[in-house]
Amino acid sequence: MQRKSYPISQTILTDLAKVDTALKEELHRYNGALQEAASLTVKAGGKRLRPALVLICGQAGRYDLSKLMPAALAVELLHTATLVHDDVLDVNPLRRGLETVNARWGSKTAIATGDMLLGKSFSLMSGSMSPEAVKVLAEAALDLSAGEMMQQRSVREPDTGVDEYLERVRLKTAVLFKASCFLGVSVSGADTMTAEALGRYGEHLGMAFQIFDDVLDIVADEEILGKPVGGDLRDGTPTYPVISALGKNGSDVLHKIMTCEEPDELDVQASLGFIKQCGAIEESRELAKSYIDKSYTVIEEISNKGLKQELRDVGQFVIDRYN
């Protein structure tokens, strides 16, 4: 299992590296622990998929990195803020292979760091974009917190339904993918219909991304995942592969650990094995793929063929990012 490289043009890759540098520079303006904590999180990096979507969709109109930059930074800072806040009180000390802010400096620092990243995100957007664009980001922030709340409510609730899971995925992940695409198009000055179409593309892509992420939590190599596999099982978070497996014969042990505060490690390993062999992984991949299909449908009408192909390639990458 290896990371696949991004299927995006050299121009976007080069500009994405500039976004990465700018992100780090933004945070160097702060002194002391806040800067250290924020930098640790941003350094942990990840795929910068949300800024990449801003840039890619920024090709829908007049592509201008200087105008796209604040939106690209803002969506990544907002995303990072939610990661830092989600890590608070989590037992897992690692995120993307690096220590979490929570683990190194404690929960109070992690909360303040997340708040700072949120403030920075809005400060960047409001300094450079229209009130409508800021509102898109603010609504995304609202949805992200509602999604986190939903997730907490579903912990150790093995009866969580698929609809509830999908709504949580929409709030926790898809809305920010949608906002990233929408903002990229808006900044580029393309028409509203294109902005809305690419927004819907982003939403479907985000759904697929998260469902596939939930699959990776079960099937990935720990080295690539940057944290132990089975985290969702230990936390009692009912993801799609888990919900699907709970409906199969022989899911007793899985059911047991999904209602248990501190599940036995042998039971966790047994459940990982069960989920892998009962067909739940294949069903989850199918579900993710169905969202990618939807994302292709909504961009049918896009006239820019190069852009359309790039968006399709990103879709393929999202559900096939490890081979």
Added chain:
Amino acid sequence: MQRKSYPISQTILTDLAKVDTALKEELHRYNGALQEAASLTVKAGGKRLRPALVLICGQAGRYDLSKLMPAALAVELLHTATLVHDDVLDVNPLRRGLETVNARWGSKTAIATGDMLLGKSFSLMSGSMSPEAVKVLAEAALDLSAGEMMQQRSVREPDTGVDEYLERVRLKTAVLFKASCFLGVSVSGADTMTAEALGRYGEHLGMAFQIFDDVLDIVADEEILGKPVGGDLRDGTPTYPVISALGKNGSDVLHKIMTCEEPDELDVQASLGFIKQCGAIEESRELAKSYIDKSYTVIEEISNKGLKQELRDVGQFVIDRYN
């Protein structure tokens, strides 16, 4: 000791009640725990001093409640978000006499609730105001988180200097008072000079308010405070009265509890007595008063005499809100 009533005009009081109603209505749009948690915090209420400043300063130009409302709501939502986040992991289960979100639903819910309130605050502002105004709010949010971080760093650091304390007070409290005044003036369409003067007024007022709040933590009636006195001593937070008392002869027990994870309750009570009798309270009140004097100086040039008197009355109220 009794709460004093607000020294503000009937018009502003009536409109402030409308802000209060709108605040509760905003949160009723949410379902489930998020709404419950947010409502609990907003219901706990408090003085709504920041929205009051928006409205009062909105008299500098053309007073229009419908235009001032989003700013009034936004500053209170931002303030409430910081309260909810500050309460996370705090031992104290009460705020303003009511259970905290943290105590009732746990830390994860409290973090998500604070994030939701932050998102709501920005959503309201960006939906109705200029990018410059949103930026003022975003910068205030950034400063609030930096102030919280500073406070955490100073916990159980009895050598914290006065300058460090004052900078923390500026970040944690004064910047949002400043933003509230500035936004009120801006919305009313008054000139930039007035907006900046009233912004400085708000900053000084905020300094005085927080210093006096730190005095109340030591001298207030618990019933009025809504939480046990001496919270800062138990947390190990070096406030001005504490820093001042630490410099006096006989501060050994105070020094001991300020470096102790779980101070003995008898030592806390002895230290409260020491701070009250060593002159530290009088010095703190003097310091608060000096900021009120500064706030008066910066509004000297305001031509609207009624407004000037109201601003002076609010200043007096802030350092004398219990008699």
